[in-house]
Amino acid sequence: MAHKIIPIGPYHPLQEEPEFFKLHVDGETVVDIDIEIGYNHRLIEKIAESKSFDQVTFLVERICGICSTSHPFAYVNAIDDLLGIQVPERALYIRTIIGELERIHSHLLWLGLAGHFLGYNTVWMWAWRYREPVLDIFERVTGNRQSYAMMKPGGARRDMLEEDFPWIKKTLKELIPKFDMFKGAVMDDPVIHARTEGVGVLTKEDIRQYSAVGPTARASGVAIDVRKDDPYAAYDKVEWKVITHEGGDVYSKAVVRILELYESIDIILQCLDKMPKGPIDSGIKDIPPGEGIGRHEAPRGEVIHYVMSDGGNSPARHKIRAPSFMNIASNKKAVIGETISDATIILAAVDPCYCCTERMAVVDYKTGKKIMDGQDLVRLSQEKTEKIKSKLGRR
Amino acid sequence: MRQEAIIQNIKVRSDKDLSEVIHKSKNRVYCTINKNILPQIARYLFNEEKARFSIASGVDTRKAVEILYHFSIDEIGLIVTLRVILDKSNLEVESLTPLMKCAEWIEMEIHEMLGVNFKGHPNLKHLLLKDDWPKGNYPLRRDSN
Amino acid sequence: MSLRLKALTKSIWVYHMSTGSCNNCDIEILDMLTPRFDVERFGIMLVGSIRHADAILVTGSLNLKTIPRIKAIYEQAPKPCVVIAIGACSCGQGMFKNGPNCPDPVDSVLPVDVYIPGCPPKPEAMIAGVVKLIGKLKGKK
Numbered sequence: 001m002a003h004k005i006i007p008i009g010p011y012h013p014l015q016e017e018p019e020f021f022k023l024h025v026d027g028e029t030v031v032d033i034d035i036e037i038g039y040n041h042r043l044i045e046k047i048a049e050s051k052s053f054d055q056v057t058f059l060v061e062r063i064c065g066i067c068s069t070s071h072p073f074a075y076v077n078a079i080d081d082l083l084g085i086q087v088p089e090r091a092l093y094i095r096t097i098i099g100e101l102e103r104i105h106s107h108l109l110w111l112g113l114a115g116h117f118l119g120y121n122t123v124w125m126w127a128w129r130y131r132e133p134v135l136d137i138f139e140r141v142t143g144n145r146q147s148y149a150m151m152k153p154g155g156a157r158r159d160m161l162e163e164d165f166p167w168i169k170k171t172l173k174e175l176i177p178k179f180d181m182f183k184g185a186v187m188d189d190p191v192i193h194a195r196t197e198g199v200g201v202l203t204k205e206d207i208r209q210y211s212a213v214g215p216t217a218r219a220s221g222v223a224i225d226v227r228k229d230d231p232y233a234a235y236d237k238v239e240w241k242v243i244t245h246e247g248g249d250v251y252s253k254a255v256v257r258i259l260e261l262y263e264s265i266d267i268i269l270q271c272l273d274k275m276p277k278g279p280i281d282s283g284i285k286d287i288p289p290g291e292g293i294g295r296h297e298a299p300r301g302e303v304i305h306y307v308m309s310d311g312g313n314s315p316a317r318h319k320i321r322a323p324s325f326m327n328i329a330s331n332k333k334a335v336i337g338e339t340i341s342d343a344t345i346i347l348a349a350v351d352p353c354y355c356c357t358e359r360m361a362v363v364d365y366k367t368g369k370k371i372m373d374g375q376d377l378v379r380l381s382q383e384k385t386e387k388i389k390s391k392l393g394r395r
Numbered sequence: 396m397r398q399e400a401i402i403q404n405i406k407v408r409s410d411k412d413l414s415e416v417i418h419k420s421k422n423r424v425y426c427t428i429n430k431n432i433l434p435q436i437a438r439y440l441f442n443e444e445k446a447r448f449s450i451a452s453g454v455d456t457r458k459a460v461e462i463l464y465h466f467s468i469d470e471i472g473l474i475v476t477l478r479v480i481l482d483k484s485n486l487e488v489e490s491l492t493p494l495m496k497c498a499e500w501i502e503m504e505i506h507e508m509l510g511v512n513f514k515g516h517p518n519l520k521h522l523l524l525k526d527d528w529p530k531g532n533y534p535l536r537r538d539s540n
Numbered sequence: 541m542s543l544r545l546k547a548l549t550k551s552i553w554v555y556h557m558s559t560g561s562c563n564n565c566d567i568e569i570l571d572m573l574t575p576r577f578d579v580e581r582f583g584i585m586l587v588g589s590i591r592h593a594d595a596i597l598v599t600g601s602l603n604l605k606t607i608p609r610i611k612a613i614y615e616q617a618p619k620p621c622v623v624i625a626i627g628a629c630s631c632g633q634g635m636f637k638n639g640p641n642c643p644d645p646v647d648s649v650l651p652v653d654v655y656i657p658g659c660p661p662k663p664e665a666m667i668a669g670v671v672k673l674i675g676k677l678k679g680k681k
Contacts, residue, residue: 043640045508046640050638062634062635062659065564065566084420129576132576147659208445210496290419293465295474304450306452321449325450528604
């Protein structure tokens with residue numbers, strides 16, 4: 001076989017599910033991809049069966065640090081569905097605010113890393129700098145920069161203080177001009193257009209076959225969003241719209257994420273205005289036998305938790321499905337037929353895997369000799385950007 | 396209403412093989428079906444109703460192993476769950492991977508976690524656990540240590 | 541103290557290894573490099589290859605699939621090489637202590653020099669940990 005194999009991974013630090021990609025390449029073109037996962041598997045579903053229902057909220061928070069409120073959010077939705085209770089309204093608003101703040105910080109994080117791969121390190125530094133005010137809000141509201149522990153079955157764990165609201169609003173409004181800058185940087189730059197348009201296209205049928213969710217699906221024109229389709233928390237009490245884009249390529253995915261930043265800020269500002277006073281916890285005692293399904297639209301797509309209780313203290317079965325489980329498989333389709341220098345950004349575009357590139361290495365299939373390592377691949381990608389820049393006369 | 400129409404269609408198509416329909420809450424419906432008509436009902440939901448396959452959950456209930464296929468119909472926010480009960484002496488069910496690619500990984504996961512055999516799966520190997528994980532030790536079984 | 545170890549205290553190049561973590565520690569490590577904390581001022585740089593590294597940052601609780609890989613990576617590291625365990629999971633396995641897939645603590649596999657606890661530790665705590673490491677390498681009490 002004349003194909004060469006590029007192993008990517010398994011080490012890359014930024015990802016909830018480290019994967020090991022094997023790119024089969026023929027010259028410059030990717031002809032096949034093998035995906036192997038499980039390097040981060042901790043059997044959380046098994047551990048959950050030995051923890052009490054309240055402790056599981058903290059356990060599922062440690063599934064993923066970037067979307068560390070999405071899993072508890074889906075889990076408390078599942079418990080609320082199991083019990084069929086009405087959660088106090090103030091708690092619903094608190095949950096919504098935390099969920100949307102997380103979307104902002106997660107999208108900014110992705111934007112920065114996507115910039116890095118395209119050779120725009122300034123975008124990386126900017127995006128991560130403007131992510132810091134969001135983390136400041138988290139620290140003020142929840143006490144921690146990551147892992148907020150704000151979710152509780154039947155309510156919220158802590159209250160938000162009214163006296164913080166003006167400061168939160170001011171901080172968020174100050175972010176909007178920064179987002180305008182990013183929007184300009186992505187939408188008006190011919191170099192970014194040349195690097196990302198028509199690259200890694202997923203059609204509507206691909207999305208259906210692979211059940212891709214979240215921004216990956218919405219960038220292909222499939223308007224699915226759990227917040228709209230199956231409203232929970234306070235999402236049906238505020239005005240917002242689902243962002244879609246038709247292209248299906250990397251560019252569309254970036255545009256969808258940037259436009260969602262504005263929607264998230266809008267949702268938070270409305271929630272802060274509308275939040276009623278009152279209790280935040282419904283004080284659940286026992287969980288009766290039964291089953292419940294909870295969903296939440298995480299920054300990367302739909303999270304779904306299935307909880308089965310046998311009337312005991314801990315879940316009899318707790319099934320967790322993260323959005324990347326579906327989205328990563330869609331890479332099989334997106335990356336085939338593209339060039340190696342585009343593979344980095346395509347694999348990063350579903351927002352699963354960026355740092356793996358640090359550990360990429362090209363191995364000659366016949367001799368097993370290493371001919372190119374991770375930095376070379378990022379360099380390859382960055383050189384392509386430089387070439388396009390000079391072609392367009394933007395040096 | 397579309398929800399009633401879907402449930403009615405499932406009832407018609409499965410006839411005697413449908414043992415129970417539970418309306419847990421407004422948007423959650425659980426249907427217990429025999430395993431021989433699973434591919435047929437899944438094809439109906441996926442191809443005709445254009446449902447999205449969300450995930451499948453494997454549960455060991457001591458007496459049997461249950462597999463729950465969660466289908467999401469996004470236009471009305473409904474989750475239809477098909478429950479298939481497998482006898483512990485014969486843990487085998489038709490694979491849905493030939494019908495929809497998104498079922499490939501989760502079937503691999505249920506295979507390694509609970510030891511269910513999916514007939515017709517193209518690539519039934521380890522997904523999450525290490526390659527030399529002891530054979531016959533299924534972590535999510537009740538009797539696993 | 542050997543000359544090599546002394547040279548190491550000047551500008552530490554770090555290699556980052558996630559061994560089954562939840563990303564929290566990992567994004568806080570990257571956060572250290574970005575404008576607010578900016579540890580590159582002090583010559584601390586994240587490198588892509590273990591062969592360039594002076595220190596390994598380990599995050600997460602080891603799982604069975606990663607143990608052989610991290611052993612291989614540590615063997616490839618140029619010695620002397622210091623190991624920094626970041627986060628509750630790598631310091632003491634955290635909440636995965638009883639998990640069937642995470643049986644070994646990090647310090648049973650690698651010789652850990654500094655522990656930085658927290659879930660996740662704040663970037664300030666990580667910088668303080670590195671400062672203490674430099675103090676230790678210089679032989680300060």
